[in-house]
Amino acid sequence: MPRVLISDKLSPAAxxxxxxxxxEADFRPGLSPAELRAIIAPYDGLAVRSATKVTRELLEAARNLKVVGRAGIGVDNVDVTSATARGVVVMNTPYGNAITTAEHAIAMMFALARQIPEASASTKAGKWEKNRFMGVELFGKTLGLIGCGNIGSIVADRAIGLKMKVIAYDPFLSEKRARELGVEKVELDELLARADFVSLHAPLTEQTRNILSREALFRMKKGARLINCARGGLVDEAALHDALREGHLAGAALDVFETEPATESPLFALENVVCTPHLGASTMEAQEKVALQIADQMADFLLSGAVSNAINMPSVTAEEAPRLKPYMELARLLGSLAGQLTAAQQAVIRSIRVEYEGHAAELNHRPLTAAALAGVLAPLLGAVNMVNAPVVARERGIEVAETTLERSGEYQTLLRLTVVTDRFERSVAGTLVVGDRPRLVAIKGIAVEADFAPHMLYVTNQDKPGFIGRFGMTLAEAGINIATLHLGRSEPGGDAICLVGLDGPVPEEVLAAVRRLPLVVQATPLAF
Incomplete structure (x- = not known):
């Protein structure tokens, strides 16, 4: 039974x-980092919100961890790089709190435009300062969205309903999508110059960090107002303080801060700043929704291999997972065969090609290619799996290519994997037979029909009479039983392949004896 630790407050329904x-789910919110490291080792999954920091140190202690699920959109509290390196899937719930966050941005815009927090505090203090709180209408004003993805598009829809003019800066927003949303796509400088209200809805990346720098803030339209319900770090907070104090900007509404919890800031002293403690996703509906969503996603992954909303791995739907499973195993086995043969010859891999023919060409290829890469790289590098294999290949400068051929050849479905090294090029191919059983059908272009076995011996030799007898006798004299024997050759008298299934590993002295046999070119033990 898989085990999941829930280390932050989630709905009991999760x-x-x-x-x-x-x-098995253990609900243990409020643990200190040291307490969490002390108990994490046996768990397969870790479910968090924003309080738990999934650091490199925690991941190193989590030797059995397979998935981290973040109930929410941001993964700032998860070291995704370290998780990927350790082969841990990181999931989030990017759509569960979209409406709630968008509504909060609209609420903050209203609060800022009508000075509602200050007016409320004044009235509760026994004052009646009706003339002090002169607001502005949203009707007819221009709202500039920096980021127009899922949440930004919902904000746009609500703002258009308020009869605002909406313009958007988003490098990934197409003109067609902009027209569908009813927004005008503009460059950042134009947005800053035209917008009466600017609302941020972008992720925090190296490209977006301080996107509203001091220079950008002072390029904003004089008297404009800023709303940030996205991520701290998008705005230079010291520069924002200056722009507000000097009167260049009329106000700001902030739900997020560069350092959180934000218990002190010069911005807090300004009357024209509205602040909330990262409440964008804090509604009962949103918290229930993301908790249920992350529980289902993690359960799907741990039980069936389905991957949804992963940050560092291709998605595999629950419907796809059963169909893809035998193909992923075939891809892994072919990759492992190619990787073990490459490692035995100490060659440096330059590129890897994966070809899909027939039924295989109709499938979701990304997880299959990831499985093939993991198979190739694991014999060479050790702890590599589907999660980190693409990253490892990229870091080592290994080019990866996929091709598809929908028509069937000799087989209704076929995967062919080719490894190109600094010294040679080798391909292996396989198919699925009755019962979705992986079967090897070719090595180096030579037909070899063989089932994969836990222990095998791969031998290449010159195709001459007498070899099989001497080879069989060598194994027999060592007390090694041959479970299966598969042969193939390029042409009579040419290169030949002998692939033997064994009951156990080949002892080193027996392997040495095989390598000394006449006509043997290569002898490599294999383990699957």
Whole structure:
């Protein structure tokens, strides 16, 4: 039974989902980093919100961890790079709190435009300062969205309903999508110059950090107002303080800060600043939704291999997972065969090609290619799996290519994997037979029909009479039983391949004896 640790406050319904699906779930919110490191080792999954920091040190202690689920959109509290390096899937719930966050941005815009927090505090203090709080209408004003993805598009829809003019800066927003949303796509400088209100809805990346720098803030339209319900770090907070104090900007509404919890800031002293403690996703509906969503996603992954909303791995739907599973195993086995043969010859891999023919060409290829890469690289580098294999290949300068051929050849479905090294090029091919069983069908272009076995011996030799007898006798004299024997050759008297399934590993002295046999070119033990 898989085990999941929930280390932040999630809806009790999430715990119930795990348990109903046969997953042991321990609810332990409020643990210190040291306490969490001390207990994390046996868990397969870790479910968090924003309080738990999933650091490199925590991941190193989590030797059994397979998935981290973040109930929410941001993964700032997860070291995704370290998780990927350790082969841990990182998931989030990018759509569960979209409406709630968008509504909060609209609420903050209203609060800023009508000075509602200050007016409320004044009235509760026994004052009646009706003339002090002169606001502005949203009607007819221009709203500039920096980021127009899922949340930004919802904000646009609500703002258009308020009869605002909406313009958007987003490098990934197409003109067609902009027209569908009813927004005008502009460059950042134009947005800053035209917008009466600017609302941020971009992720925090190296490209977006301080996107509203001091220079950008002072390029904003004089008297404009800023709303940030996205991420701290998008705005230079010291520069924003200066722009507000000097009167260049009329106000700002901030739900997020560069350092959180934000218990002190010069911005807090300004009357024209509205602040909330990262409440964008804090509604009962949103918290329930993301908790249930992350529980289902993690359960799907741990039980069936389905991957949804992963940051560092291709998606595999729950419907796809059963169909893809045998193909992923075939890809892994072919990759492992190619990787072990490459490692035995100490060659440096330059590129890897994966070809899909027939039924295989109709599938979701990304997880299959990731499985093939993991198979190739694991014999060479050790702890490599589907999650980190593409990153490892990229870091080592290994080019990866995929091709598809929808028509069937000799086989209804076929995967062919080719490894190009600094010294040679080698391909292996396989198919699925009755019962979705992986079968090897070719090595180096030579037909070799063989089932994969836990222990095998791969031998290449010159195709001459007498070899099989001497080879069989060598194994027999060592007390090694041959479970299966598969032969192939390029042409009579040419290169030949002998692939033997064995009951156990080949002892080193027996391997040495095989390598000394006449006509043997290569002898490599294999383990799957």
């Amino acid at each position: 715990v119930e989902i795990f348990r109903r699906r046969g997953i």
